[in-house]
Amino acid sequence: MQLSPAERDYLYDSLCLQTPIRPDARNLYQFRPLEAKTTFLPGSNGSARLRMVDGGECIVSIKSKVVKNESVNSLLECDIDIQGHRDDSNFVSNLKYNLTNLLTKNFPFDALRLTKKYSFKLFIDCIVISHTSYPLTIISLATYLALKTTRLPLLVSEIDDEEVEEQPTFSDDWEDSRLLHEITGQTFQPPIMITVGVIGKNLLFDPSLEEEQVLENGLIISFYNNKAITPISNMNLALNANKDNYKGIDQSLIISAINMVNKYCSAVIHALDTLIEQDDEVDGTIF
Amino acid sequence: MNIDRRRIIAPEGITPIYPKTSSQQSKDDNDIKKMFIKTGLINNANGSSYMEIDNNIIEVSVFGPRPIRGSFIDQASVSVECKFLPHISQPNEGIFNENDGKKHGLTNIEQKISSYVETAILPSILLKKYPKSTIDLHITIIENNTSLLNLIGWIINCSSIALVDAGIEIKDIITSGQVNLKTVDGNESVIVDPNDNDNSLEVLVSYMNLKNDEIVGLWIEGSNDLDNEVLNGLITKCNEMSRKIRSNINAYLLSQQ
Numbered sequence: 001m002q003l004s005p006a007e008r009d010y011l012y013d014s015l016c017l018q019t020p021i022r023p024d025a026r027n028l029y030q031f032r033p034l035e036a037k038t039t040f041l042p043g044s045n046g047s048a049r050l051r052m053v054d055g056g057e058c059i060v061s062i063k064s065k066v067v068k069n070e071s072v073n074s075l076l077e078c079d080i081d082i083q084g085h086r087d088d089s090n091f092v093s094n095l096k097y098n099l100t101n102l103l104t105k106n107f108p109f110d111a112l113r114l115t116k117k118y119s120f121k122l123f124i125d126c127i128v129i130s131h132t133s134y135p136l137t138i139i140s141l142a143t144y145l146a147l148k149t150t151r152l153p154l155l156v157s158e159i160d161d162e163e164v165e166e167q168p169t170f171s172d173d174w175e176d177s178r179l180l181h182e183i184t185g186q187t188f189q190p191p192i193m194i195t196v197g198v199i200g201k202n203l204l205f206d207p208s209l210e211e212e213q214v215l216e217n218g219l220i221i222s223f224y225n226n227k228a229i230t231p232i233s234n235m236n237l238a239l240n241a242n243k244d245n246y247k248g249i250d251q252s253l254i255i256s257a258i259n260m261v262n263k264y265c266s267a268v269i270h271a272l273d274t275l276i277e278q279d280d281e282v283d284g285t286i287f
Numbered sequence: 288m289n290i291d292r293r294r295i296i297a298p299e300g301i302t303p304i305y306p307k308t309s310s311q312q313s314k315d316d317n318d319i320k321k322m323f324i325k326t327g328l329i330n331n332a333n334g335s336s337y338m339e340i341d342n343n344i345i346e347v348s349v350f351g352p353r354p355i356r357g358s359f360i361d362q363a364s365v366s367v368e369c370k371f372l373p374h375i376s377q378p379n380e381g382i383f384n385e386n387d388g389k390k391h392g393l394t395n396i397e398q399k400i401s402s403y404v405e406t407a408i409l410p411s412i413l414l415k416k417y418p419k420s421t422i423d424l425h426i427t428i429i430e431n432n433t434s435l436l437n438l439i440g441w442i443i444n445c446s447s448i449a450l451v452d453a454g455i456e457i458k459d460i461i462t463s464g465q466v467n468l469k470t471v472d473g474n475e476s477v478i479v480d481p482n483d484n485d486n487s488l489e490v491l492v493s494y495m496n497l498k499n500d501e502i503v504g505l506w507i508e509g510s511n512d513l514d515n516e517v518l519n520g521l522i523t524k525c526n527e528m529s530r531k532i533r534s535n536i537n538a539y540l541l542s543q544q
Contacts, residue, residue, distance in 0.1 A: 073381030088391075093398035097383055100395075104382055219505070230488070232507040235406050247410050248494075248501025251522050255515050 003213050012214040012245065016200035023210055029264040031206045034141070036272075038149040038279050045122075046150030050142040054208060056131040058138045060124065060146040066114065066168060067121045075112045075121050076103050082128040082135065091239070095136055098193060098220065099126075099143065101231055106191040106224045111152075111183040115161045118168050120152060132209040133195075134237040136220065140193040144272055147190040151177040189269055191224035195237060196257050198249050203257050205264070212238040217249045221261045223269075228261040314341075319480045319531055322441075324539050326452040332425075334453025338445040341482075343438065344429035345445045349453035351422035363417035365409060368393065369400040369426040369442070378435035400426070400439055407443055407463075407493040407504030413456040422455060434484040436491040436506055440465040443493050443504065444532055451540060459495040461503060462533045464525030466490055468517065470510070477521065479528055486510060490518070492525040496533050500526055 003011065014021045020028065034052050041047035046062040067075075078100045085092050103124070112120040124143060128135045153170040154177060161168075171177075181188035197207035198217040207215060218237035222229045232254075236246055314320065320341045329335035332348035352363055370393070371377050377384065377396045384394040393401065404426065412422070424446055431438055440463035447460045467478045469487040478487070486509070493504030507518075 077385065088393075090393075090398050090402055093393070093395045094402050097395045097399040100383055228513055230507045230509055230513070232505065233403075234502070234505040235402065236409065244415075248498065248503040249505070251500070251502060251519070251526075254502065254505065254522070255519060258513060258515070258518070 001209065003210060008214050011210060012199070015202060015204070015211065015214065020199075020202050020204070022204065024208065028202065028204050029260060031137075031268060032208065034138075036142070036145055036275055036279075038145050038276055045152060046146045046148075048142045048145035048149065050138055050145065052138060054132045056133065056135065056138050057129040058131075058135065058142040059127045059129065060139070060142040062146050062150045063123045063125070064120045064150075064152055065123065066118055068117060069119050072119075072121055074104055075109055075119055076100070076107060076124065077121065078103065078124045078126070080126045080128070080139065083130060094235075095139065098136060098231070098233075099124075099139060102140070102191050102193055102222050103143075105231075106222075106229065108180070108184050108186070108188055111180045111188075114155055114168050115157070115159050117161050122150070133207060133212055134218070134239075136193055137195050137206055140191075141268075141272065144190045144192050144269075145276065147180065148188075148272070148276055150180055152180070152183065153177050189225060191222055191229070192265075192268070193220055193222050194261060194265060194268075195220055196260070197237065198253055198257075201253070203253065203260055205260075207237065214245060216245055216247050219249070219254070219257050221257060223261055223265045226266050226269075228258045228265070232258070314480075314482075316476065316478045319528055322532075322535070324448060324536070326448060326543065332453070334449050334451070334455070336445050336448040336452055338441065338448070340433075340441050342430060342432050343441065345438075345442055346427045346429060347442070347445045347449040348425045349422065349449045349455065350425065351453070352417040352420035352455070353423070354419055355421050359419060361418050362414035363412070363420045363422050365405060365412060365414070365422045365424070367401045367405040367408070367424045367426065367446075369397050369404065369428070371397065371428045371431070375428060375431055378431075378438070396435070400435075400442065403439055403504060403506065404442060404446055407461055408446060408450070410501070410503050411447075411457045411459050411461050411495060412450070413458065416456050424449070433482050434489065436484070436489045436508060437465045437481060439463075439506070440480075440491050440493070444536065448536060448540070459497040460533060460536060461493055461495060462529045462536065463491060463493040463504065464528030464532070465492075466521050466524045466528065467509075468521055475517075477524060479524060484509065488512075488517075488521070490521045490525055492522055492529070494526060494529045496526075496530055 032053050036050040038048045041061050044061040045064050049059045051057045080096045126139050156171050157169040196219040197204045197215040199215050219234050221232050323339040325337045328337050329348045335348040337346045383396050443463040467481045467487040467489050469476050488509040491506045495501045
């Protein structure tokens, strides 16, 4: 919904206050409520569906394929499909670049190595069915849930196939399949990306559609293993807003945005992990 | 005797005859690459600039303000299109650009560069002055021998000059600084305007230096230890580099008067 000039002024002023008032009465560091369901696509290794209160909805499916090591550039491939946008549009390409960049630089690729010759390649397909605010947050949170619940079949053939011409074979029993962190034996928290709105001297997490229209700038900060990481970049989050109040950022705000992510994002990860645990207990339908 | 008889073996102690490329010339860690600027080379564009930075060549042409037909808009809309010449390899294209072979539209890397430039340039243009119009920036990368972030930094500088050449009203000339923090055996060293990105923390910042050093473009990549103090220092270094480039661009533009 496009805001009128008067509405925009009112919203801008209330977000610029020393103690800002957000339209939905959230704290600056608070995310919008979301609901999600994992492991519901029977044909995928991992899947998640995530819905936001504003109607944003994203489905992520992760599938694996056995590939020869030397035949591929990367063991991850992300694809993003957004309702109402062409696949070759700047909007979609950018999201795809951001997600690919984040995951390829922060992923335990050891978990995908099968034998000396073969590896798993993961195909991460995201479908955004509807979105109002910039969809990077829902895509990245849904990808988190899907990766966290991705199961790969157990290898039963030899690991060392340097000398023998043998293709890897897997256990027929799906009960033997393992989660990614069970394969590496280390805790694995997939990286996520967070959008932070900049307005006046204030920073707000997860801006909504209305807030995006009055923001002065937007930051995208990544989070992995309990700390803020690169890539960090800035961008205009609103798609076709009035660009009047779009301006530059002060250096000190960038540092405080990173501090804010460091301080509060562990809670987001914790909430998502709890969601997965509770999801395991109830085995219901998704609708 | 195990000698390869199919080849004629060269005598010992020879040196290759390839010409040395200028990237192999030693650059001091604090130096900014030498640049060559030329404006107005493209006749049918409203403004254009051509830049050689060491052995990287960038060309930007600005078309606009052009009137648009149909719907009414009260301020200019800006579009940026960045293209690598087809024979140039793009940074990390194996990871980011899928379905190679099909050449239509922009690749993901080109789209990413375009949107960085758009994000950075937009706050400087006085859009309200140009209702019912579009301003198009066409960026061509003719030669590239540097890292992605460094390249983008120079594209921003080149685009700003092209906007000035086109006579479009702007608040400030946007310039960028790019520095790397390289860690070798625990020793950290800062490299200003680097050529490569081996395992270092890369910081690219674009500024409006006249307007209280407002940051209009930001991209941080690379190693994952983000220390506030260090990052602050690196951003300040970028500011210094950006100011130096700004004063050089000023000098060039004044000499054109």
